[in-house]
Amino acid sequence: MTTASAPLATTTPEAVGGHTRWARNPWVVFLIRRLARLLVSLAVLVTIAFLMIHLIPGDPVRAALGINAPADLVEARRESLGLNDPIVVQYVNYVQALFSGDMGVSMTSGVAVSETIGQRLPASASLAVCAFAVVMIVSIPLGLCMAVLTRGGRRRGAELGFTSTSAVVAAIPEFLLAVGLVFVFGVTLDWFPVAGREGASSYVLPVIALSIGPALLMARIVRVEALSVLGQDFVRTARAKRLPPWRVYFRHVFPNALTSTLTIGGLLLSAMIVGTVLVENVFAWPGMGMTIVQSILAKDYPLVQGIVLVYGVAVLLVNLVVDLMLAVVDPRSTIREA
């Protein structure tokens, strides 16, 4: 092997010129494939969200309005929701409306679903983003630190303590942690507000509840990955260069442990986005999570449909971003995949 070609420099002479040049560029191939996958996933998501209302046994409108609602009211509502049209027509209408940003109208409040989501989304998104930032800021240094401290079988006690504590705590679901936090910091110590979203201090407890488990899980992954990198020859080279330790760990070890950190980070972020549902309900957080539970209980199906769609799209976007970042970090595996 003399010069393995760089992923970016794969334009062979005969491919230069014309569209073949693009078609041969592995990055273009990768992007096209990845976007196609996103489109398919989106189509499936939209279809499933649409079908939801039809999968419900019985008449959703009757269920929503109650058994005592007059028949003509039910019929009028069915008509206004378009539920009497053939299902294909309904589907086409639904998709068309989605393209113009119309997600229907709430059956209980009469407010447009998109408007409600527009009001509630920022609260949920800011919660998820804050929690994710905390997870990354805590877990990466913690995981690296534990890897360095426990490498080569040193400090078995610390290792055992860390792995078992993190395993146990990470196994506690966020809403139970949330209840515990409410009790300790809200009821007993009265340090932080336990309900609502007002000011920075109201973020403290929900963010902690949401991030502790994922942070510990992530720290474990970072530790295991960093340990395997620490044993590799190029780390010895870096040490032989007499670089300061922080430089060895952050410039040489961590970047090579990034692939799985990113993969797991994406999964955790997806889980945290949906995890906000429970945490919001503990802290009476005025986000989409509160809204979706209320609307499920009220059988307000258009609103449920809309919120499910938003969560789903958020998850798909996270996956897309993670895949793109992975491709940048580790171009070789991307090429292989393409």
Added chain:
Amino acid sequence: MRLEHWRSALKSPVGGVAATLLVAFAVLAVIAPIIWGDAAEETDPAALSLGSSPEHLLGTDALGRDIALRVLVATRFSLGLALLATSISVTIGIILGVLPAVLGRRAGRLVVAVVNLAVAFPALLLALFFAVVFGIGSHGAVLAIGAAGAPSFARLVQTNVASVSGRDYVSAARVAGVSRIRLVVRHLLPNIGEPLVVNATVMAGTALLAFAGLSFLGLGVQPPSYDWGRLLGEGLDRIYLNPAAALAPGVAVVLAGLAFTLMGEAIAQVVGIRTGIFRIPQRMPDPAAQAESGRDDDAVLVVEDLRVAFPSADGQTEPVDGVSLTIQRGETVGIVGESGSGKSLTALALAKLTPENAAVSATRLDFTGESLLGRSDAEVRRLLGTSLAMVFQDPMTSFNPSMRVGWQIAEVARALEGRGRREALDRAVDRLRKVHMPVPERRARQYPHEFSGGMRQRAMIGMGLMSTPALIIADEPTTALDVTVQRQVLRLLRDVQRDSGAAVVLISHDIAVVSQMCQRIVVMYAGRIVEELPVDRLASAAHPYTRALLGSVPDMTTDRERPLATIPGRPPDPVSRPTGCAFAPRCEFADAQCGDVPVLTAVGVEHQRAACWHPREEPLPVVADAEIGGRV
């Protein structure tokens, strides 16, 4: 899953705790509703929403019902629903998981694609979706959680099925015309039982927590029924009045969830492999010996009684067992020995780069006149940073794969001398040019995988030249390269040595390579130096091992079965070294005296020392002729 696996899973502390918890919960689930079922329903209008009291240990709820009893009674419902949901997940998961193996290619792919799409969404989102479809209440929630857990289990089954379906017995069954269904039931599933059991156990814990979540949100169990999640939701509303009402069911959920998860982990650990736990005794350098040792201003490196020990199954091993060595300024010294002789570890110990679990000791370790013993890491970095360069054996793995080569080289100047980006990179390019790298500007911007092995080794040498090294330690620098490249790299090392005036320690298993390059040769065997001699005295090597290494074994010609170039026998395992001369089991001249350790003593005329009771005196004609291919 074999019986002894279960037994040892239960014997491990984690498994024991988990099993005890699970049994306790199972007992509660059976008896609690029978004993306290009615009492837990009893309302007490005189005691509404009370805190803890002697009659009501955890207080009462809004209707005056005893919370402690309700938590106990709820065990059955909570566990039962979780197990039901788990069995649904497992059933659907197994069906979806084996379908690709049963169906044809296209249909199979479709199933895989569907499962892959579904696992992309968090289970909670799926559960919420299905909760809407299946309706609110315990029935709907069981179905919803069961369905939400199915995709991840299906994926697990698919991966495991795929991994065993390539095995011989499966192919054999397929060739024998076994039907696909039978193949799955008889040959595939039984062989992936272990991971499935482990994951189903863990999944039961997840289902329990998910169920608590749904009930807590009001989407699961509906009144008048109650489970832990429901109790938790009711308790949270009054957490200021009676925290126990929220905390007790919460603790119950956590304990039960953990019991399942830990049980799964305990089984997984028994099925997997265990790692041993060792303690390392640290040796401290003897300060008295340090103070005594004089200074040797001409020496770039002086080491006395260097020992490197590792923890092992029974105590510890000492792969380096008392090495003393002096390297003069500008000198080229070769260290030769078979693998396992401790030569590479000696080099790492000299450079203070031994692995973390190694215990290193020496009575003296001076580098350019400064002792390295007892120094902090930062001081060692300062002392060695710009004056000791290392070249490692495997150029493929010795560069950071995710960093451009130029930056890795420039890093030395940036981190140690505080040079700017541009300046450091310019110097790196210059050094690449010095090591005859074609188009160094472009090469500096490339990643290591774009370099050939020889180029990487040259880049490594260039990296060592970033500052002005007084000593270059090259550990088997040419072993991983082909013959022509080996010569180039050796020649480069030689040029570098001549231009920079640095001393070079070249470590190799190949005495021919070393003799091409070095003025002095140090032969190591079983962690000790057995002979030291100038290269022009090779033909008069005195130690039987050195002579054997040189490929000529004149006094062993009686045994014609053995090829000349190899030495009969194997180097001793550091764990069970013979007492006395370590070479004795392979030595033709061994006698009773060799039961004592021979020390290095002068033999021959000049600067030659050997550790042998019976040093050879007759010259080695074969070696004299060959002269190991001449100088480079």
